Amino acid sequence: MTDKTLHKFDKKMFNHNLISWYHKNKRELPWRDTNNPYAIWVSEIMLQQTKVDTVISYYKKFMNRYPTIFHLAKAEQQEVLKEWEGLGYYSRARNLHDAAREVVATYHGEVPKNPKQLGTLKGIGPYTQGAISSIAFQQPEPAVDGNVMRVLSRVLLVKDNISEQRTRKKFEHIVRELICHSDPSAFNQGLMELGALICTPTSPACLLCPVQNECRAFAEGCEKKLPVKLKKKKQKTVSYLVLLIRDVDGKIAIEKRPDKGLLANMWQFPMIELKDKHSLEKIAEKKYGIPLILKEELGHVNHVFSHLIWDLHVYEAICATRPEISEQVRLSFIKEEELQDYPFSVSHIKVREFLQGKHG
DNA sequence: AATCCGGGGAG
DNA sequence: CTCCCAGGATT
CATH class of the missing domain: 3.90.79.10 (Nucleoside Triphosphate Pyrophosphohydrolase)
Structure with missing residues (x-):
């Protein structure tokens, strides 16, 4: 089935504005001065459901303690959990540890470059697979997280419910057509950085936005109505x-x-x-x-x-x-x-x- | 498709 | 205080 979302959309201008903005405005973060796939991997796992500011100190400590995948693979799980203490979602630490051991055992410690192989590792789903592939290996793979869906739903006026799986797949399809092949890393990270710094959930700074001109939601004044998100689950606290x-x-x-x-x-x-x-x-x-x-x-x-x-x-x-x-x-x-x-x-x-x- | 995983921050 | 956030695994 053919998707009309990108019809008459100025991809070249969007990519140029996005990527040059990213190079000028990106935050200097400890995982942004490397293409070491292991380091990128660790950062992406920590960044799942977790804000950048929270991750920084944990990342530094973790990489200091486990500078290579071999150090991590050798560690005891309790020790790894201790490094993760306070960060939450502790299955991330257990899965990362298991997967590091698998990479050492199966791939001689080389993080697999093949996205499909990456995706078989514990804790690496569609988003993280694309993030590592594009950031560490410069492959034109989509890395669709909540930021990307928010940005693209506004820019392209996509009103699908982002809580549904097929909407994420739709955005992956869109990114495959849109992504800059000469710098997939900057493209994906630029989308996410834009979502974190400018195109924020409740009060986007559209007046500062590098792709304001390409943004359909801004043109219609409905940016705050997007993305559409219908799921609501109440979690109860237990004392x-x-x-x-x-x-x-x-x-x-x-x-x-x-x-x-x-x-x-x-x-x-x-x-x-x-x-x-x-x-x-x-x-x-x-x-x-x-x-x-x-x-x-x-x-x-x-x-x-x-x-x-x-x-x-x-x-x-x-x-x-x-x-x-x-x-x-x-x-x-x-x-x-x-x-x-x-x-x-x-x-x-x-x-x-x-x-x-x-x-x- | 729906629910379970934690913690932080905004309102 | 309540609400919101959101990738991956599990069921």
């Missing part, structure tokens, strides 16, 4: 009671989460869903084998911790008689200084900081 459990010699209890689902393989302080307040003690006893005496402030939700002292030897004795408290869900008692060696999510980092602030 937990966090338990600060100490051994008699001061060690603190933490546990490792399961290897699937939310925050997989991350560590946390033991906790109980704050749902049925009357049976919390019962649930705590069942889950951890530890008698819990709750305090008054429980009603106030947010940062309510329950402190208790418990003897590790007694705990171990109880666990020995309770087969349902298996090795996997067993609490680990560690010295407080060692908390910094384990990967925690942001909410548990806050608990850790609360703990360390008490005698810092």
Whole structure:
């Protein structure tokens, strides 16, 4: 089927204005002074669902720790998760780590240049495949992310719902026809940089836009109505009671989460869903084998911790008689200084900081 | 096709 | 406080 979106569109002028604007106005970022495919790869994974400003420090630290794919492949997963601590979407770290090992094992450590091979690696989907192909290897592949869809939906007045998969495919088709073959990297990065700096979601700076003249939405004054996005999902928050459990010699209890689902393989302080307040003690006893005496402030939700002292030897004795408290869900008692060696999510980092602030 | 993954920032 | 953001994997 033929698409009419690019009919009568001045591709040459658009590309020229976009790319010269990009070269003049691009931000200097630590992953922009290299064509090392591994470095580009790491940056693109970190940039998924994450703002540039947040990524910069993580990227520097990560590349310092794992300068090559071989360093990353050799690392333990816990160590990689620790580097990712606080960045969120931790499956990205696990997948990147797995994929690095696969590249070392299968391609002698050379990131595959073939887009199809790239796409088979864990954590590399259509967008990242195109981003690495174009930025690291200068191949004219589309790298359609949310920025690109926003920019192009405005410039080309595309009113399709960008929440649907076929809309992303439509934009990939459009980019294949539009992309600058002499500099695919600058073209793709230019579109994304324009989306980040000028063609922003709620208040685009059209008066500063290098492709204002080529923009159909601006001509019609409807840029703020685009892109069309119909999906809406409400996420519900769940409150937990966090338990600060100490051994008699001061060690603190933490546990490792399961290897699937939310925050997989991350560590946390033991906790109980704050749902049925009357049976919390019962649930705590069942889950951890530890008698819990709750305090008054429980009603106030947010940062309510329950402190208790418990003897590790007694705990171990109880666990020995309770087969349902298996090795996997067993609490680990560690010295407080060692908390910094384990990967925690942001909410548990806050608990850790609360703990360390008490005698810092 | 719909839902699950986290965290940060805007309003 | 609520809403918004958005690639990839999973179901």
